[in-house]
Amino acid sequence: MPPDRNAPYNRTVEVLASKLRRRQIVGSRTTALETLLVLRQVVSKARFSNFEQLVEIIKTVGHRLVEAQPKEHSVGNTVRKVLHHIREEYQTATRGTSIATPKAQFSIAKFVLQGQPRKQITSALKSENRGTLKENDPDDPDSFARSLKPVLMEALQDVLDELETVYDNVSKNAKDHIHSDEIILTLGMSKTVEAFLKTAAHNRNYTVIVAETAPSYEGRQMAQSLSSAGVSTFLVPDSSIFALMSRVNKVILGAHAILANGGMFAITGSQIAATAARAHSTPVVVCAGQFKLTPLWNLYHEYAALDFGNPDEVLGFEEGQLVDKVDVVNPYWDYVRPELIDAYITNDGDHPPSSIYRLLKEAYDDEDTEL
Amino acid sequence: MASQSNTTKEKLVDDEEVLQAVILADSFNKRFRPLSAGKPRCLLPICNAPLLDWTLESLALAGVQEVFVICRSHADQVKEAIKESKWSKPGSGMKIVPIMTSKETYSPGDAMRDIYTRGLVTSDFVLVMGDLVSNVRIDEVVRLHKERRKSNKDAIMTIVVKESGAEHRTRARGESSIFVLDSETSECLHYEPVTGFPSTKVAKLPREILAEHPEVEIRNDLIDCSIDICSVEVPSLFQDNFDYLDIRRDFVHGVLTSDLLMKSIHLYVVQEGYAARVQDTRSYESISKDILSRWTFPLVPDDNHPGGHNYEHLRGNRYIAKDGSVVLARTCKIGSNTLIGPSTQVSENVQVISSVIGQNCRIGAGSIIDNSYIFDNTVIGPNCKIQRSIIGSSCMIKENTLVQNGSLIGDGVILGPDVALSPFERLSVKRSIFAHTPVTEDSDEEDSDLEAVEENQEQIRGNFNLGKDSNALVWPRGPPDEEEDIEDVENYNNQRFMRLGDDASDIFSSDAGSETSEEEETSSDDETDSQYDGRSLSVLSDASAPSDIPSFPDDTEKEFQAEVRQSLERAFAEGHSVDNAAVELKTLRMASNVSLTRVRQAVIAAIVEQIPLVDSGAVQQREKIASVVGRWGALIDKIGGVDAVETVGLLQAHCATSSRMPLFGQILAALYQDDIVDEDDIRTWHGLPASKGEDRKPGPETESFKKCWLIASHMIKQFDDQESEEDSEEEGESEDDVTSKPPGTAQQQTPSEDEEESGEEDGAIHTPLQSSALVGEKTESPSPSPAESEEDDEESEE
Structure with missing residues (x-):
């Protein structure tokens, strides 16, 4: 059954899509939250009589949202995450009645297949009898949805809870990463980094150097926020990052999206800071929630990436004569290569860039990579 | 990717009425011909999406919920396009209503009147053109506008302008404007349109602006985005003033200069965001470039393409x-x-x-x-x-x-x-x-x-x-054979400033609006120091502006004179009543915004020219004068304000340059007789140094000018004589009679019988006979003026 274009949830999806398209909602966590709220509505209102239909519906909605704003990766990530959780719930709901899956014996021949354990199980289950969960019941087509929906809503609530507590969870180990009398360099205005540094300030007495982060100058906001929280803070121009690096103990960055190869998209200037840190062998640590894990590679540009903003911030529209003669590129994100990053601190523990691929495997199902 | 607060928009939706917008989808000009020959301009694509979609997207960004699209040419195509577009799908959040106006809608003003008669808008609304590309947060401007309205009911309009610097590819050279605003309240105090050709060199500000506002900014670096937040009364103002055609040149100028309306207009200078209009092929190019170089972000091809295409950047x-x-x-x-x-x-x-x-x-x-x-x-x-x-x-x-x-x-x-x-x-x-x-x-x-x-x-x-x-x-190249209206923005040379790829360097080596801002600063900082540079556009206040009018108002002047002449000719030919003719002239004066003196001058000229020249004799001539002046003389005073001294002066000036110079004395006498001028006025005028033509350049005109003065001297002498006569002989007579019995009229009519003019015609004819006889006698003098003969008359009578 093709998903119904006039379904009751269509309007909310459309509204969110146009808001995303018009950039009325920005920021990875905000977009992730909005996406989740829309998906919850979709699940609660959708009509489906078997599991494939439900997945199809969610995928279609996800596709529309991702297409509306392909640059906000957390939209797609949230959809993938929801799909993953739904599958999991479905499996636990059905597993109880089905015959226990034969424990796969470890063999080098099955090694590749074992890399995708869930998929194997899902496909194995398909042919089996689902006991109480009756799919495609001709007498009562809604019975499947009715019995599954409470579980699904719970699963969605789990994702929501995870999103809502992401800052706390990322920063719960802050004091293990920041030691007393250290000098930390950061840039931009990442909510995660902000929470992380503030939490660390409860236990440690340290100093933060914040780069202004031109052209958005979000660093100023960050510096203000940190110093009002009692952290000793310096605001420095971006040009002095390299000069100061020799004194810095640790660079802490935020991320827009963590890519499958362990690299990341982060605010402009991160690339410079990370390269300077490499030159001084200063550790670079990235704080980010797991919803930023994106099963994609950077295929766009070598350094600046993804999203190019208004040249206004760099040149100024009133410089009339220059506007004609100069091409201005104002990238919003930098692509930072995995080699430049030492560790990711996520809400689910700390990971080196080299194990990001594994996290992705665990978080999402392979079949959802392309939405 | 500035974080855009969503809250303001939601607030608008929640506690206020629906935000309406009106799009004037017609350009009301032909700058895009022949591209716009087969389809309306608003459907021309820019960066592969119709202009109208860019405009609608800009409005959607601002949270507008109801849009009226006013279409005129190819209205059915516009209607079809709207129906087909993504905007008519449910969930677009905007209700779009195409409005077809009649073919008689020739200007934005007409469209506004149409909006009024249809009663489309119910609250403050956003007025934009159908060729707008913008990412400005219009809802923010609307909020400011509404706030201002709460404290000041007369703030009827907020104009959105974008700072652009003196020279900018997106700034229209052919059609830009000077705004004078109060720095503190950002109230727009004065508006002055600027054209590329004829190049505007001087802008005049009313002196009161400087007196009333401690700090003013005079700005020539603003792009007028044609985004106006209008109050409900704006369409009704258009309805009241049927001569408003253009929203800027007529409406804004009219409202700001009107002493009666007491309405104010504010400016909103956009700091963040982009807004510009595709008003001609030149701006088509520059806006395309602006879109491609991402000035319109997030409205860029790879992000939020209004045509729904997906591009990879x-x-x-x-x-x-x-x-x-x-x-x-x-x-x-x-x-x-x-x-x-x-x-x-x-x-x-x-x-x-x-x-x-x-x-x-x-x-x-x-x-x-x-x-x-x-x-x-x-x-x-x-x-x-x-x-x-x-x-x-x-x-x-x-x-x-x-x-x-x-x-x-x-x-x-x-x-x-x-x-x-x-x-x-x-x-x-x-x-x-x-x-x-x-x-x-x-x-x-x-x-x-x-x-x-x-x-x-x-x-x-x-x-x-x-x-x-x-x-x-x-299509025809080069300038049209007959340029109907050189003052119009659409004239050929000015169009060249709007043409794609034309730098119009031959019209003009330096650029009209290009004078750097320092120049303007000096003139606004120090009013007395303002440079009067022929090429540059310097801003002069009335206080320092030279009193002679620069060359281009002369053209308006001529045009106006021609209009007055035409309307009077019509009045003469069709025998309108004096009152009706006066009303017509008043309207004309308001429309062309000229001083009363000019109107008077034109009226006098027309009346004088109306008097037929008669060869058959001075009697008939005098008769003709009397009848014309009697019929139309009253008009001079009815055009709004009485200034008899000026009337005489203007009569002199006109007669001096006209073939009707010999009639000066007689016309003056006729005016005197009809109480349009009285003795004191003639004396006052006569006493003015200017009347003697002293400061005029020598030449034939001045000769006749002086001659007129001489004629009048005789007349005044007559007055004096008469007075002394009256003093001695007719002391018993009432003062009324004294004034109504001037020596000049004494020849034509018997005293104190003005009210029975018709009955006294015989008497009136009687005396001029003598004068004509005398003229005949004096033919040896090179150009005998009738007044001289009158003088002789008088002498002979004595």
Whole structure:
């Protein structure tokens, strides 16, 4: 059954899509939250009589949202995450009645297949009898949805809870990463980094150097926020990052999206800071929630990436004569290569860039990579 | 990607009424002909999406919920386009209502009156043109406007302007404006339109502005985005003032200069965001470039393309359609700032430089597309060269064709092969090609133009070759033979400032608005120090402006004089009542915004010229004068204000330059007799140094000017004599009689019988007979004036 274009949830999806398209909602966590709220509505209102239909519906909605704003990766990530959780719930709901899956014996021949354990199980289950969960019941087509929906809503609530507590969870180990009398360099205005540094300030007495982060100058906001929280803070121009690096103990960055190869998209200037840190062998640590894990590679540009903003911030529209003669590129994100990053601190523990691929495997199902 | 707060918008939705917008989708001019010949301008694509979609997207960004699109030409096409677009789908959040206005809507003013009569708007609304590209947070401006309205009910309008610097590609050179605003309240105090040709050199500010406002900014660096937040009463003001045509030139200027309305207009200078209008082909180019270089972010092809296409943004601002349907040959070169639409094929060795190519186009091998804009479904043959031109949709440019700088090629034209067009060529197809489009009444006007082009085709085209299968018509080049109205913004030379690829350097070596801001600063900082540079646009206040009017108002002046003359001629010919004629003149004065003196001058001139010259004798002449002055003299005082001294002065000035110079004395006498001027006025005037023509340059005119003064001297002498006579002889007579019995009239009429004029005609004829006889006697003098003879008369009487 093709998903119904006039379904009751269509309007909310459309509204969110146009808001995303018009950039009325920005920021990875905000977009992730909005996406989740829309998906919850979709699940609660959708009509489906078997599991494939439900997945199809969610995928279609996800596709529309991702297409509306392909640059906000957390939209797609949230959809993938929801799909993953739904599958999991479905499996636990059905597993109880089905015959226990034969424990796969470890063999080098099955090694590749074992890399995708869930998929194997899902496909194995398909042919089996689902006991109480009756799919495609001709007498009562809604019975499947009715019995599954409470579980699904719970699963969605789990994702929501995870999103809502992401800052706390990322920063719960802050004091293990920041030691007393250290000098930390950061840039931009990442909510995660902000929470992380503030939490660390409860236990440690340290100093933060914040780069202004031109052209958005979000660093100023960050510096203000940190110093009002009692952290000793310096605001420095971006040009002095390299000069100061020799004194810095640790660079802490935020991320827009963590890519499958362990690299990341982060605010402009991160690339410079990370390269300077490499030159001084200063550790670079990235704080980010797991919803930023994106099963994609950077295929766009070598350094600046993804999203190019208004040249206004760099040149100024009133410089009339220059506007004609100069091409201005104002990238919003930098692509930072995995080699430049030492560790990711996520809400689910700390990971080196080299194990990001594994996290992705665990978080999402392979079949959802392309939405 | 500035974080955009969503809260303001939601607040608007929650506690206030629906935010309405009105789009004037018609351009009311012809700058895009022949591209706009077959379809409305608002549906022309810019960066592969119709202009109207860009406008609607801008409004959607601002949270507008209800949009009225006012369409005039090709209204059915606009309606169809709206119906087909994504905006009519449920969930778009905007309700779009196309409004068809009548064919008689010739100006934005008419459209506003139409809005009023239909009662479309119910609250404050956003008024934009159908060619706007903007990412400005209009809702923010609306909020400010509403806040201001709460404290000040008279703030009826907020104009959104964008700071651009003195010279900017997006700033219209042919049609820009000077705004004077109060720095503190950002109230717009004065508005002055600026044209490229005739170049505006001086802007005048009313002195009161400087007196009333401690700090003013005079700005010539603002792009007028034509986004106006209007209150409900704005359409009704248009209704009340039926002569308002343009929203800026007439309405804003009118409201600001009116002493009666007491309304105020505010400016909103956009700091963040982009807004500009595609008002001509030049701005079409610059806005295309602005979009491609992402000034309009997030309204850019790869992000929120209004046409719904998906583009991939590559390094160097190259945008290639994402769906994989674009075929680019391995050896083709795609330069930076380029947009290539879906399903387009680019062949080997093609160079595309800073251009926009539509959907489904084909570019033949070896062609060069340089700074050009090619609409959908067009085929360009091999080895063509297209430079800085706009090519319409479904065109066919055959091989080895050269399309040069500034050419516009209309939809469906077939051109070539082996043709070289000269720069600024305009081509369209013959009318029969348009036959498949439904012929409606609304295309009348367009058709008539096209017809004219078709008729004169032989003449225009000459021996110019357009290729063997070409179906093209060449549009007239160069300035039109008779320029109907040089003051109009649409005049040919001014149009050149709006033309794609025309730097108009021959009109003008330095640029009108290009004078650097320092110059303006000096003049606003220090009013007395203002430079009066012929080329530059300096701002002068009345306090320092020289009293003589610079050359260009003379043209308005002449135009006005001509209008007055025409309307008076009509009045004379059709025998209107004096009151009606006076009303007509008053309106004319308001419309042209000229001083009362000018009107008086024109009226006097017209009346004097109305007096027929009679050869048969002074009696008949006098009779004629009496009848004309008796019938129309009252008009001089009815045009709004009485200033008899000036009247005499103007009469003198006019007679001095007119063939009716000999009649001066008689006319003056007639005026005196009809109580339009009285003795004291004549004396006052006579005493003025200017009246003697002292400061005038010597010449024949001054001669006659002085002569007039002499005639009047005689008349005054008569007054004196009369007075002494009266003093001695007729002391008993009432004062009334004294004034109504001047010596000059004594010859024509018997005293104290004004009220029985008709009955006394015999008496009136009687005395002039003598004077004519005397004139006959005095023929030896070179130019005997009747007044002299009158003087002689008087003497003889004595």
